[in-house]
Amino acid sequence: MRVGVLTGGGDCPGLNAVIRGIVRKGVQEYGYDFVGYRDGWRGPLENDTVRLDIPAVRGILPRGGTILGSSRTNPFQAEGGVRRVKENLAAQEVDALIVIGGEDTLGVAARLTDEYGVHAVGVPKTIDNDLSATDYTFGFDTAVGIATEAIDRLHTTAESHMRVLVCEVMGRHAGWIALHSGLAGGANVILIPEQPFDIDQVCAWVTSRFRASYAPIVVVAEGAVPRDGDMVLKDESLDSFGHVRLSGVGEWLAKQIEKRTGKEARTTVLGHVQRGGTPSAFDRWLATRFGLHAIDAVRDGDWGAMVALRGTEIVRVPIAEATARLKTVDPALYEEVGVFFG
Amino acid sequence: MRVGVLTGGGDCPGLNAVIRGIVRKGVQEYGYDFVGYRDGWRGPLENDTVRLDIPAVRGILPRGGTILGSSRTNPFQAEGGVRRVKENLAAQEVDALIVIGGEDTLGVAARLTDEYGVHAVGVPKTIDNDLSATDYTFGFDTAVGIATEAIDRLHTTAESHMRVLVCEVMGRHAGWIALHSGLAGGANVILIPEQPFDIDQVCAWVTSRFRASYAPIVVVAEGAVPRDGDMVLKDESLDSFGHVRLSGVGEWLAKQIEKRTGKEARTTVLGHVQRGGTPSAFDRWLATRFGLHAIDAVRDGDWGAMVALRGTEIVRVPIAEATARLKTVDPALYEEVGVFFG
Amino acid sequence: MRVGVLTGGGDCPGLNAVIRGIVRKGVQEYGYDFVGYRDGWRGPLENDTVRLDIPAVRGILPRGGTILGSSRTNPFQAEGGVRRVKENLAAQEVDALIVIGGEDTLGVAARLTDEYGVHAVGVPKTIDNDLSATDYTFGFDTAVGIATEAIDRLHTTAESHMRVLVCEVMGRHAGWIALHSGLAGGANVILIPEQPFDIDQVCAWVTSRFRASYAPIVVVAEGAVPRDGDMVLKDESLDSFGHVRLSGVGEWLAKQIEKRTGKEARTTVLGHVQRGGTPSAFDRWLATRFGLHAIDAVRDGDWGAMVALRGTEIVRVPIAEATARLKTVDPALYEEVGVFFG
Amino acid sequence: MRVGVLTGGGDCPGLNAVIRGIVRKGVQEYGYDFVGYRDGWRGPLENDTVRLDIPAVRGILPRGGTILGSSRTNPFQAEGGVRRVKENLAAQEVDALIVIGGEDTLGVAARLTDEYGVHAVGVPKTIDNDLSATDYTFGFDTAVGIATEAIDRLHTTAESHMRVLVCEVMGRHAGWIALHSGLAGGANVILIPEQPFDIDQVCAWVTSRFRASYAPIVVVAEGAVPRDGDMVLKDESLDSFGHVRLSGVGEWLAKQIEKRTGKEARTTVLGHVQRGGTPSAFDRWLATRFGLHAIDAVRDGDWGAMVALRGTEIVRVPIAEATARLKTVDPALYEEVGVFFG
Structure with missing residues (x-):
């Protein structure tokens, strides 16, 4: 099994921890190969790859940013984008894609899976914590x-x-x-x-x-x-x-x-x-576990699934569910906090 | 309504945030009076109190430790302990008691409520995170x-x-x-x-x-x-x-x-x-919300209840349930993490 | 001996450490009394004082800001300012004044000492580190x-x-x-x-x-x-x-x-x-030593002197010398650092 | 000019900053080549080297430890040690050696320079700050x-x-x-x-x-x-x-x-x-400047010199002077601080 990994959208402390979790478990437990894609969807679109193996993920856990780079490129807005992505995945013999990103990046993954049969699994990423279906996002x-x-x-x-x-x-x-x-x-x-x-x-x-x-x-x-x-x-x-x-x-x-x-x-x-900068211990824990569970979803062939936090458990939800609507602050919670105003 | 507050057991960053949350909401929204008890159960046992009002809780949110002091005193192990606690609560005209502590401190609260009709509400505290019934404890x-x-x-x-x-x-x-x-x-x-x-x-x-x-x-x-x-x-x-x-x-x-x-x-x-030392932002958030919900439990007369975190919600559970058994690390979780060993 | 203390100008981590150093040594070793003046020169101008003794300085070492408050008030720009300052110092029976501040605040101290016989000692304060005559300033x-x-x-x-x-x-x-x-x-x-x-x-x-x-x-x-x-x-x-x-x-x-x-x-x-916020360990060390040496200067009656850092030693220089010109970055030093540009 | 660099003794935050300063200035301003020696004096003793150029020092400024490794190896205690060091330096065509270390490591450099004509320059390193001739050491x-x-x-x-x-x-x-x-x-x-x-x-x-x-x-x-x-x-x-x-x-x-x-x-x-861990800003500043001045000493052929901090200036002193006696706390300074005891 050959697995591609990409990170899209704004950067977020913990991205490297996800990547490390994916690769460590994928290589050691499942014997998978990996292909790193550069700069989000630009990677598969332009077939721009980077080596991704155990040595490549050593020492990256405490480092902010993403070793894969990021961008807001959207293959649906590029001329023949979907076709090129599919061709490039095939050229690299990539069987599955782990997509780490926010609403936009994951939205592309959901459409590629649903409409074009791409084998994608999602990992939610938003520093603003505004993705539904997960208690918290790392960063x-x-x-x-x-x-x-x-x-x-x-x-x-x-x-x-x-x-x-x-x-x-x-x-x-x-x-x-x-x-x-x-x-x-x-x-x-x-x-x-x-x-x-x-x-x-x-x-x-x-x-x-x-x-x-x-x-x-x-x-x-x-x-x-x-x-x-x-x-x-x-x-x-x-x-x-x-x-x-x-x-x-x-x-x-x-x-x-x-x-x-x-x-x-x-x-x-x-x-x-x-x-x-360096992610907090909480974010390193959460991001690492997201990575470990994302590669499990790949092993299970659970395409279109996204990992999410519920309480202290990592669960899987459909990507589409998570990106359907923004998770905003409940008026009751805002009122609860309001006791400290003034 | 007059509410007593005590903190027992080992100290833990966030104790002051709980106390501040209780007093701010209790005074501003419900018009309650407060009595601070010194050094855990030693306070009610020896009628050792300290003023607890809005000025007393100003500026304590980022401070570690507890302004009320702490101890491991257990009234059930003191000569006439339960009687003295009840008399002293009555002498101070205390209608309800908020008990912030771990297994031992809360265990006393549960017994006093169940067997002796004391009006107690619990707030879980353990730096080790080993209390059942709550996803996390502050500290x-x-x-x-x-x-x-x-x-x-x-x-x-x-x-x-x-x-x-x-x-x-x-x-x-x-x-x-x-x-x-x-x-x-x-x-x-x-x-x-x-x-x-x-x-x-x-x-x-x-x-x-x-x-x-x-x-x-x-x-x-x-x-x-x-x-x-x-x-x-x-x-x-x-x-x-x-x-x-x-x-x-x-x-x-x-x-x-x-x-x-x-x-x-x-x-x-x-x-x-x-x-x-100073609690992390996560612990200040959790501890403050525990305080706000503890005073709500007092308002509701929910004696014997303990506040707990479930996902992102604060819920109430019986104190007895929380202290019945230690929350330990699941073997499956330890194995999950084990991929990084070696 | 009765000593007044004031802090003027922009705030700076370490101000409280200076105040604590002054009071601890002044009370314990020399048996002095202290008067805290509020908000820089506004304090002596309007006779606005605050109690300043050992209990008042407990716990303030790690705290940012200044317990005395600060302002940019200049008695030379106030109607009858100098006269009022002198009268108010006399009314409080203040024999000496320790002035903690930057160019402006210290400039007032220098003039009051030189022209009006006020017994002042200076402590340099500038977060920008741009005061001459001292290697570093705290903050x-x-x-x-x-x-x-x-x-x-x-x-x-x-x-x-x-x-x-x-x-x-x-x-x-x-x-x-x-x-x-x-x-x-x-x-x-x-x-x-x-x-x-x-x-x-x-x-x-x-x-x-x-x-x-x-x-x-x-x-x-x-x-x-x-x-x-x-x-x-x-x-x-x-x-x-x-x-x-x-x-x-x-x-x-x-x-x-x-x-x-x-x-x-x-x-x-x-x-x-x-x-x-809280001062770094370096700033706490420097500010504390400035405080200890400022009270020594008072004991020695070294009016018009300012404490300063030279290497690892605290020395005394005339306030006027320190405030005469800005300490700016030497072109040679800028060029030395320039090797890292680009 | 070909310059060898080694770090010896216990590790200390800032070692990498020194190395980076040496290489950046050496390459960019003087056009020198560098040889990194592994694990202190063990490197030249066993001719164990590592590439040391601009790419090798990128990103190391905030990192603790030393990219060159360290040890307490002493060539004077190894069979034919001095001869082997000299032969290995010659084999690598190393004209000068920058030795970053404490009393022991620098002592070897001083002897090799004085008695055996090795071209060495020293950079002081002790986390304990107990080297004479410098106000502070990084770490x-x-x-x-x-x-x-x-x-x-x-x-x-x-x-x-x-x-x-x-x-x-x-x-x-x-x-x-x-x-x-x-x-x-x-x-x-x-x-x-x-x-x-x-x-x-x-x-x-x-x-x-x-x-x-x-x-x-x-x-x-x-x-x-x-x-x-x-x-x-x-x-x-x-x-x-x-x-x-x-x-x-x-x-x-x-x-x-x-x-x-x-x-x-x-x-x-x-x-x-x-x-x-990561050095403080102060230590990064000091260590970097030590590096910049050490390479200047090499350019000047100032063999046997050690860089040192005096006030805010970097100066040169004979290594021997710096390692002659321990810099200990002056009783007067201890007494000054004693006002806070009790």
Whole structure:
């Protein structure tokens, strides 16, 4: 059995742990061969491969990023893409493909399996934790840990100057990172995309925190929006190259808070720091087990299946189920956490 | 409603987060009063209390340890203990008690509720993660993270000198910390109490690792034992005070490996470092939610209930169920991880 | 002897360690009393004090920020400021003042001592490490450590996507943080305020790094400027409140690099995260020793003196000497580090 | 010019940074070739070499350990050792040798240069910071940081149980790690090899700390000894293999404190964790600069010179001067720190 492996979409701590798990078990227990594909779907599309065996996966467990590279290439959008992928898989004598990626990358795998008979197995990957059908995805815990440590640090600088500190974290469509890091970091306001916020309410929380003689920390997901949707857009402007420059919600919030409460406010945008570097122990555990179970799914010929976490168990679900809808923050959970606001 | 809170047993990162969650929600949403009891069951036994209100829980979220102190006092082993506890609760007009602790501390709560009508609610606490009925307990993730970071560091020193490094971690009866940190740290051998080990097999793994030109890391839970149970005991000796000095299993292993493989071996015993200091983001999230749900159980009068994690949900289970038997590592899971040995 | 203590200017990890060192030695060895002044020079100006004794400094060593608060208040700019400061010091029977701060805060201390006979001793504080007369200031090592860890993380995300990652760090007038963290983080380009940069050279380094099949990391101090000084200014624009919005140099660089090299580029702005949170061990050591030596200077009546680090020794220098000119990066040192560019 | 490089003695975070600095500057600026020698002096003794060029040093900056391996081999103790080293250097056409190591490794370099005309340049390496002629050695800051973080964690577990926690750190002959990490970690007692301790005084400090309602942390260098030198020796015993088992001073202290004060005490022995893993930013800076200056010394033909840190400058000193005597903790400095004891 010859198995191809690819990683697609944005990078995520733990990708290398998945790859290592797949290869170690595949070679040692099942005697499989492996082909690494470079840069996500671009690999099979262009027949760009890399050696993938036990020596190739030594020492990669603690390393962030992906030794296979990544891209957002979609074979369905390339001229004759599906045909080329199938031809290239055949040329490499690849019997099965393990696809590690998010909604888009896995969506391609599901369609190739369902419609074109490709033998694919999926491993979910999203740093935002917004894939249905799995309790957690690897990378998320690392991102939350980095954001929490940053928020811990912001507290002391906020207190020393009695300023508002706004911390913008990742999360375009789902507020999981903001919710977890905000709670863990003891934030006084947490704003998520799922719940358009009322700027007056935000300012009320800020003011109430100052009244208790503490300085407020506002954690905001990059995709959070005010209830009156036009407001952030007003802050758009053209930069010197004529591009529209959409000010991030964090910066916008800081200005609004300054204007409305009269208190100084500063913004930190964590950005790519959240998705790089060594994975947390939790993510190494989860990613490794995803890898071990993905190769088991290959052995079982369970095409179209995706590994997922349920409690402490790794289970299999149809890829299609996992990518059907975004897993967003339940209003009840947001309300539960809201007891710490203000 | 007046609610007493106590923390018993060994300390654990996240205890303060539980206390803060209880008090914030209890005061703000339900208007309850609180009484902090000092040093576990010693508090109600000796009526030793401490003020517990919103100002008392400010800033404690990231702090390890417990602001209430802890002990292993058991009122059932004290002269008139149960009577004194009941009298002291009545004297403080305490209507309900939230008991945060492990098997022993919770066992007292269960008996007081079942046999003596005390209104108690439990919150599980064990750094070893060995309580049934909950997927994880807080403190465990922090301990695994600390151990993993240590193992990461040991790799480089092992490689530079081509030595065996043995790392002894916590886990007297269950190997969860060893299993998780060993896997996450890329250990070549992991030994747990649930599976008596064969020293010849250990040496075979060590030798095989050297053959691949790498230096082996052996992670061993403090409670792991060799198959031939007498062997470790032979290493006993009397110290200068006439006490029996049982050499830890880590030190014993290093000596055996040196003797049998001819390779140099060194031991690190992480000890209390694993249970102190700031909790990880995961543990702060879990502990806080345990606190929020414990006060809800009080509001519902759900005496004898314990909060527990199932997947991503906090549920309630009878305390008795949780403390009935130890949650140990499943042989199938140990075998799954075993693909990385050697 | 009664000693007042104040902390002024931007906050900096290690301030609390200085305060603790002063008070522990002052009380235990010399039997002094202390008065804490709130919010820098605002404290003596408005006679706003806080209790400062051994219990007040317990547990503050590892905590970021300052228990005394800080501000940029300048008594020379307040109506009758000097007179009020002198009266308030007299009212509190304060014999000597220990002033912990940067150029501005210490400048006030120097003038009050020289021109108005106030008994002041200085402790240098600047996270940017740009004060003359001392090898290092506390807070700098912590900031460099945080920035280095962020750069470490950016490497993996850069490699996985073969993108340029620009990391903007603190340093308005001096490039010490950029230079140290850039070198320690293995950056491929480091830009500092002392050396106006040539954007064509930057792009040449970026391109050369890609040619070696690696992704470039560009570390830039917030105060770095291109040789043609107008260029960044062109990127100014008005935001929705009519304020001038000066795009940071990091964002500007990313756009220029994208435009000129055709490679994707992303920016991370670390911001206040660099100056908050627990100090590094180095900073705790340095700050504590500064505190111990500052109280010795008080005992010696060495008014107008500032403590400073020379090698491993703490020495005393005139405040005026330290604040006379900025300590900037020597061109020779920048060139030495330049061997790693590209 | 062809330059050999070797690393000897115990490993130390930063060794790879030195190697990278040497090679990057040597190749890019001076056009030199390099030969890596394996495992310290064993390399030239047995002509065991490894390729050392720009690709070989990519990515090694943040990695602990040494890519060249290390050993304690001494050519002066090997049959015909000096002759073989000289022959092997000639066989490889090596014109100069950069020797990175501690007292022993550098001592060999000094003798080979002085007595046998070998062209050697030294780079000091000792995690214990006990080499004369340099303010700091790389690796020390990393070790102090790791020990400080461990002590931070021990505080909370000590407080929660009101126990004494003893933390044994590295330092056989010099107490630098104990002194710096003990001060930075807020220890209540620090014991170093330079100052034999009085166990009664230790117990007095412990008791005084409890009286203030806090739990004491005792930091002890592994080489610290009680004034009555016989005492620790009494704790010796034979293990099951008939080896003498010298209980560490940390364990001995805990027992003595328990016996004399009646308080519970626990010991943590950090061990090899202190010398492994990624170097701190400070150590990466220092090690890199040592590398850059070592290759400059080669270019200058400054045989027998060693690079050293003086303040913020890298200077050159004769190797012999640096290895002549151990740099130990000055009694005045120990007394300065003593204000925090008890």
